[in-house]
Amino acid sequence: MKRLRLIPDETNFDFFKHAKFTFGASCVAVVLALAVWFTMGLNYGIDFRGGTTLRTQSETAVDVAAYRAAMEPLGLGDISISEVFDPTSDDSKHVAMVRIQAQEGEEAATPEMIAAVEGALKTVAPNIIFTSVESVGPKVSGELIQTAFLAVGASLAAILIYIWLRFEWQFSVGAVAALFHDVILTIGIFSALQIRFDLPVIAAILTIIGYSINDTVVIFDRLRENLRKYKKRPLRDVMNISVNETLSRTLMTSGTTLLALIALLVLGGDVIRGFVFAITWGVVVGTYSSVYVAKNVVLFLGVKRDWTKKDNNTGQYANIDA
């Protein structure tokens, strides 16, 4: 039977041939992402900045200007209205998201304010329904953003320690460098495209960390094995062998994961689209970074090659029992 092959059985790519270019490109991308993040900022959802969102659904088309005009007299401060497009929904459903800033002196929205907004919008679209109303007070949103950063930081630290225990410290630095790359690029794309950045996106970033480290670990595991096997060959060659040997697996796994994610991205509805988009993007970036970032860092730092001999820097008293 003819089997599906994404790549030939035997590959012999030199992944370091363009190391300067690929690593340089990664660095530029990270700097760019940071620049975009600091200049454009993130389009924080109410989870992180407080406020109220209403999801509306009506049979008539969404008229953003009319919605805005209807809500103007309520004096609620900053209001943003955006229409939500979904390829799977039919013509009878026109969905919009209305976001209202956190009100002075209030924690969560008062029932009166929500009733006023609903009443105002009903004058524009009589058959409008409100499929979800969410409100987060400034106090909670402040805590949520703190927890989010804490979660990302804790994940990176935990992985740094785990890889360090299981491999060498050079590997753990390489792995975490690759993860930073993935996280920064994900934040960068959310900032550049101004996609709503809320709590599930943080969960997605952590998932990306999990996925990307998965990929990196598989290559490292093979590298460790090959380092014992090919003791005399230069590190660069052993790395190339390892990546080539695991390449088929790397592409297969990314392929199946992407297949599943793209199905979810297209068909899973708009509520989790941001979340799924982040993971999909992360899988692509994560696969790239495992091959091109993590490895480059390890090559740059060098690895202790021979486990039978003592380390050179252990000093003359290393084998004297205390």
Added chain:
Amino acid sequence: MLQIDLWKRVLIILTCAAGLYLALPNAFYGPVEQHNDAIKAMDVAGATPELEAQAALWPDFLPEQLVNLGLDLRGGAHLLAEVNVAEVYANRMEAAWPEVRDVLRSITPVRRVDAPEGELRVRINDAAKLAEALEATRTLARPVQTITGAGQNDIVVSGAEDIISVVLSDAEKLATDERTMQQSLEIIRRRIDEVGTREPTIQRQGSDRILIQVPGIGSAAELKAIIGTTAQLTFNPVVNRGADENASPGLGNSLLPDAESAGVFYIIETAPVVTGEQLVDAQPSFDQNGRPAVSFRFDTTGARKFGTYTAENIGAPFAIVLDNEVISAPTIQSAIPGGSGIITGNFSVEESTNLAVLLRAGALPAGLTFVEERTIGPELGQDSIDAGKIATTVAFIAVLFFMWASYGLFGFFANIALVVNVCMIFGLLSLIGATLTLPGIAGIVLTVGMAVDANVLIFERIREELKTAKGPARAISLGYERALSAILDANITTFIIAVILFVLGSGPVRGFAVTLGIGIITSVFTAYFVTRLMVVFWFERARPKTITV
């Protein structure tokens, strides 16, 4: 070589079977849910033919635990309320004033003066008697009843010139906060139970917050209205006691049912003597004869009213009414002037404890500030479920086809393992009563994509081992062995992430962490052990000379 012990084979098969068995009810979600609801309803209200028919929709001998659907899938309301615990300190000081006044009165005349909230300040007329006054005030202190606060008193009394100041001690504040939170949880739970919705979640979060999630409720505003209502606890004079539910109570009176025994009704005066808002505390205790009783304490106004009323009505019954039901109608045995008293009756220890809880639960001890609220309409939830189902099915079929096209027979084994894996995820989610959220569905889809990773690792490894030509059995065996370290490392790191997500996340994110974590465990099991068992079964029968993976 390529062998698995018999007991291991049996264990693997049994584990799979258990997973499938536990997952089974979820395939028939509607009927099983009706069955469960009917059983619950029959427990409360007795059987009706209608309920019997609903209960019969699902046989009793099969498992009936379902995966809970999160609010984002079922629709409902979510509220995060902050309890203003500090309000209670002020109430306590308010209630302490008459006691302090009474003990000091015999020493020197006193006057209450303005003080910050949560502090009681009194001016004594004769500044020379400060030391004596302080000592007298300190006799009011009681030891704090917690483990951490052991050896400390509940109030701190200090004095300067002619001013005596009383505040709660830090240990007592902690203990009070704890009590306040317990009471708030209890009263909120009681209130929501009264609305009769299915499976509300009422959880404490952090030191002073309460998370309330009620599926199926129309809006968070509606939920706020229920929780925000003041408790209907009153102490009313009893006019008559009877069994006629149609009796005419007469002007100014009301007819109320007994909470405990059906068919017993009380006619009470509608105007209460005191209300639950004037109750400061209630604790289970014992009377002089050692019978279980409940001791209670009113605030100043409540104490005065209650004292006057009890003095005038010794021997008459009065009713303790909660939410328009008479929870108890004890007889007044003596005048109760000090604002604290004891309720005796035909109580067991358990009943007196319950009554104390009820009395405390009557009114929310402190105000609530709502800091977060979310309402998800049932339409949106249903849309999400539908979209999730389609996406999961498509993702599943795509991955199954991809694996089969890439690895042939071995891919087919991996596919069976994948199906078992998803069933086991649902089985385990049902078993631990976890909640499935929309990100949770994404977690399952992601697991489907990633679960094959372990099999890809193994199959790629077998391919490599085949090149060194040690025979198929050896290659398969080595493939499984040598891929294991990569599989473990890769999954442990992902599992660490799932744990961090679970600890730091909340709501839907936590649901995602649970499915991700469970998915990792089941996928390693199915991808490694289950496929291996299938390969071994196949190999023992077919005995192939060469294999292609």
